[in-house]
Amino acid sequence: MVEVVKLNKSFGDLSVLEDISLKIEEGENVVVFGRSGSGKSVLLKCIVRLLKPDSGEVFIDGKKVTNMKLKDLNELRKQIGFLFQGAALYDSMTVRENLEFPLIRNFNFTESERETKVKGVLEKVSLEGAIDKMPAELSGGMKKRIGLARTIITEPKLILYDEPTTGLDPITSKEISELIIELQKDLKVTSIVVTHDLICAKIIADRAIVLKDAKVMYEGRMDEIIKMEDEFLKDFFTV
Amino acid sequence: MKIITREEILRTNIGKSLINFFETIADLSVFSIRFFKEAFLPPYELGEVRKHMVELGVKTFPIVSVAGFIIGLVLAMQSQPVLLRFGAESFLPSMVALSVVRELGPVLTALLFAGRVSSGIGAELGSMRVTEQIDAMEVSAINPYKYLVVTRIIACTLIMPILTMYVNFLAIMGSYLAVMLSMNMNFELYINSVVNSLQFSDLFPGVAKTLIFGFIVGAVGSFKGFYAENGTVGVGRASTSAVVLSSLLILLVDTVLVKVTVLLWK
Ligand SMILES: Nc1ncnc2c1ncn2[C@@H]1O[C@H](COP(=O)(O)OP(=O)(O)OP(=O)(O)O)[C@@H](O)[C@H]1O
Ligand SMILES: [Mg+2]
Numbered sequence: 001m002v003e004v005v006k007l008n009k010s011f012g013d014l015s016v017l018e019d020i021s022l023k024i025e026e027g028e029n030v031v032v033f034g035r036s037g038s039g040k041s042v043l044l045k046c047i048v049r050l051l052k053p054d055s056g057e058v059f060i061d062g063k064k065v066t067n068m069k070l071k072d073l074n075e076l077r078k079q080i081g082f083l084f085q086g087a088a089l090y091d092s093m094t095v096r097e098n099l100e101f102p103l104i105r106n107f108n109f110t111e112s113e114r115e116t117k118v119k120g121v122l123e124k125v126s127l128e129g130a131i132d133k134m135p136a137e138l139s140g141g142m143k144k145r146i147g148l149a150r151t152i153i154t155e156p157k158l159i160l161y162d163e164p165t166t167g168l169d170p171i172t173s174k175e176i177s178e179l180i181i182e183l184q185k186d187l188k189v190t191s192i193v194v195t196h197d198l199i200c201a202k203i204i205a206d207r208a209i210v211l212k213d214a215k216v217m218y219e220g221r222m223d224e225i226i227k228m229e230d231e232f233l234k235d236f237f238t239v
Numbered sequence: 240m241k242i243i244t245r246e247e248i249l250r251t252n253i254g255k256s257l258i259n260f261f262e263t264i265a266d267l268s269v270f271s272i273r274f275f276k277e278a279f280l281p282p283y284e285l286g287e288v289r290k291h292m293v294e295l296g297v298k299t300f301p302i303v304s305v306a307g308f309i310i311g312l313v314l315a316m317q318s319q320p321v322l323l324r325f326g327a328e329s330f331l332p333s334m335v336a337l338s339v340v341r342e343l344g345p346v347l348t349a350l351l352f353a354g355r356v357s358s359g360i361g362a363e364l365g366s367m368r369v370t371e372q373i374d375a376m377e378v379s380a381i382n383p384y385k386y387l388v389v390t391r392i393i394a395c396t397l398i399m400p401i402l403t404m405y406v407n408f409l410a411i412m413g414s415y416l417a418v419m420l421s422m423n424m425n426f427e428l429y430i431n432s433v434v435n436s437l438q439f440s441d442l443f444p445g446v447a448k449t450l451i452f453g454f455i456v457g458a459v460g461s462f463k464g465f466y467a468e469n470g471t472v473g474v475g476r477a478s479t480s481a482v483v484l485s486s487l488l489i490l491l492v493d494t495v496l497v498k499v500t501v502l503l504w505k
Contacts, residue, residue: 050374074380088375090367102379105282154379 001026001190007056016042018214029191031201034211040194044160081156087147089135096131121149141168161193165200177203271458277385284390291394299355307406311413333436335414344407345445349452353485357460361481364464365474392457399453400446440504448496452489459485
């Protein structure tokens with residue numbers, strides 16, 4: 001589904017990603033770990049071409065994203081969901097307008113179909129009451145959940161989550177993790193999830209990737225990673 | 240005699256700022272040309288354009304109203320004693336009308352508009368940039384240039400002539416207040432001499448050039464905001480530098496246009 005080949009990205013002198021190669025199968029949930037500033041968000045943005053890699057290739061569904069025409073890229077992006085670390089809600093629009101925005105512009109749903117979809121995703125993130133609020137009136141965690149609702153409302157086949165549970169209480173966090181699993185089961189969604197949240201990772205991860213010093217330091221099953229005899233990994237996973 | 244090399248000039252502060260300025264102008268031109276490529280393709284987002292026009296109108300209405308009326312009033316107050324000295328007091332209405340319609344109205348409105356609007360657009364788009372809202376549009380396959388920039392530039396361009404005609408009207412009213420207080424001239428006579436002195440060649444270029452000023456304000460504000468960097472600091476910078484650059488460009492372009500209109504309508 002997603003393949004990254006020898007991807008390099010730097011900002012000025014700072015090399016953020018070096019020779020990153022990954023392969024993610026259809027229907028798989030892969031979790032990406034790494035310390036703050038290790039380039040996790042940059043990696044996600046390179047995959048959807050929000051950032052241009054210095055070198056290397058990205059393939060989605062076998063199609064080469066890196067030098068695709070904008071028109072084709074947009075067709076592909078309609079099938080991709082992206083949850084930003086900061087939620088990135090449109091702050092001049094209400095929650096309802098935020099959710100309807102991609103529906104109106106990219107798909108031909110009737111008004112009542114849209115209404116059903118909006119209500120449906122809000123129920124999934126348990127925020128039915130926020131429908132007519134402005135983003136500024138929401139708490140940080142609520143913004144995150146509305147961001148998540150906006151990401152899944154178009155029913156994408158591939159979803160990239162940048163820290164979906166950060167800033168949420170343990171109960172909500174668990175609900176969100178279960179929602180991610182549910183999407184995988186019901187809609188066969190492929191997911192790449194950046195997270196620091198071990199509980200969340202244990203629930204959702206089929207496989208985990210650890211980034212360190214701009215490289216993929218480890219890649220393997222979640223339960224194996226936790227048991228690894230490595231200083232860094234031990235520090236990382238023992239709370 | 241010491242010859243100054245090109246490199247030495249480029250190393251001075253003035254040299255650097257000049258280069259910066261021309262780089263900005265080059266980037267701005269590329270940014271603006273994109274407008275003409277995208278504005279004429281669907282979807283047209285007319286709803287957004289209308290929303291922005293109403294917003295801009297409401298936002299600038301109070302300041303241009305006050306400024307328009309007062310500039311007419313003051314202009315008449317200043318000119319009256321001078322004209323009296325030359326025994327040409329009866330030319331006062333024509334003089335005020337011509338100055339306002341040909342030059343003061345359009346430029347004053349444009350500068351006020353720039354101060355109020357291009358800073359607003361710069362801040363608005365700047366904060367959308369740094370909070371990744373523009374990226375969010377892009378990944379949802381929505382063209383942010385089209386949705387955010389094209390609509391704002393069109394709104395600015397269309398609303399400027401309307402504002403200018405309104406300012407012209409108020410300035411002429413303001414000037415009548417001064418005339419009424421100091422001279423013995425009734426409203427009908429005043430309006431008659433204003434209308435008689437104005438020709439198409441005075442009105443048309445004055446209003447037409449405000450389309451260009453409106454475009455400049457929209458394009459510069461959007462440009463600065465769209466490429467804002469460095470978090471909230473960058474948003475502030477986008478907003479102030481948008482005002483500076485758009486005001487400067489309005490004055491420069493105005494100079495050129497005045498020359499052109501004088502040549503065209505001798
Ligand atoms: N637009 C940018 N310009 C310059 N440097 C950047 C930019 N975006 C990211 N960086 C740098 O790239 C590095 C990786 O950033 P990234 O946001 O990917 O970290 P992260 O792993 O997501 O961290 P966190 O867990 O804190 O979100 C950081 O050192 C950051 O300073
Ligand atoms: Mg990050």
